[in-house]
Amino acid sequence: MGVVLIHKNGSQSIGAGVYHPQSSNNTAAKPGGTSINKTINRAELAGIAAALINVHTHIATDSAGALWQIRNSIFYPQHMKRHKHAKLLKITVHHIQLSKDNIHLYKFKAHAGILGNECADAIAKCSAENQSGHDIHINTDAHPHSSIFCPARVENPPPACLPDTLNTCQRRPPAKRFSIFSNLDAVKAHMHVQHKLGLKSKKVSNHQSTKCYTKYQKLIKEALSRKT
Numbered sequence: 001m002g003v004v005l006i007h008k009n010g011s012q013s014i015g016a017g018v019y020h021p022q023s024s025n026n027t028a029a030k031p032g033g034t035s036i037n038k039t040i041n042r043a044e045l046a047g048i049a050a051a052l053i054n055v056h057t058h059i060a061t062d063s064a065g066a067l068w069q070i071r072n073s074i075f076y077p078q079h080m081k082r083h084k085h086a087k088l089l090k091i092t093v094h095h096i097q098l099s100k101d102n103i104h105l106y107k108f109k110a111h112a113g114i115l116g117n118e119c120a121d122a123i124a125k126c127s128a129e130n131q132s133g134h135d136i137h138i139n140t141d142a143h144p145h146s147s148i149f150c151p152a153r154v155e156n157p158p159p160a161c162l163p164d165t166l167n168t169c170q171r172r173p174p175a176k177r178f179s180i181f182s183n184l185d186a187v188k189a190h191m192h193v194q195h196k197l198g199l200k201s202k203k204v205s206n207h208q209s210t211k212c213y214t215k216y217q218k219l220i221k222e223a224l225s226r227k228t
Contacts, residue, residue: 052096057103088139
């Protein structure tokens with residue numbers, strides 16, 4: 001299995017290739033990836049995934065990092081949920097788990113003159129230089145930080161004063177600014193009363209409570225009734 005990263009005209013492209021010595025068959029894979037996802041690490045993982053898709057059971061790579069990531073995705077999947085190649089790792093693990101035969105992954109030294117590796121690198125280079133003609137296309141992962149949200153408050157700065165041609169002050173509507181809370185207590189103080197789960201509101205009487213609190217207490221009673 002071989003990978004390559006090519007820089008051209010200010011942009012970069014990656015490619016992955018798989019070479020099978022016994023049959024002399026080769027597979028060119030398009031790793032996909034955009035922005036921070038388009039890395040040599042993604043090409044290495046895509047090469048392993050392409051080999052698994054082609055039902056190869058003995059796969060050799062020169063990337064110890066890719067093997068480590070696959071291992072962690074199998075044994076500690078919760079640690080890899082925010083990985084920038086999480087979707088690709090999930091595809092790789094899925095094919096490993098579906099395989100009827102044992103999968104053997106090997107690590108060998110890079111650029112050591114190993115014939116199979118040199119052939120795979122040549123295939124990967126061809127894959128990176130061409131936009132079409134690939135045997136396998138790997139779906140692109142979303143931006144790893146696209147689904148991460150931080151609670152923030154909206155701050156309205158004073159209107160900006162811009163001088164016009166008559167040297168008078170012309171005001172324009174201020175742009176909204178967002179500031180992240182410095183600690184958890186500040187977040188709790190800012191949260192709307194309806195969002196407080198499991199706590200009675202200080203703004204209501206003892207005979208009333210928020211909808212979330214009422215639902216929460218109902219779930220607790222149902223859970224206790226099932227135990228008894």
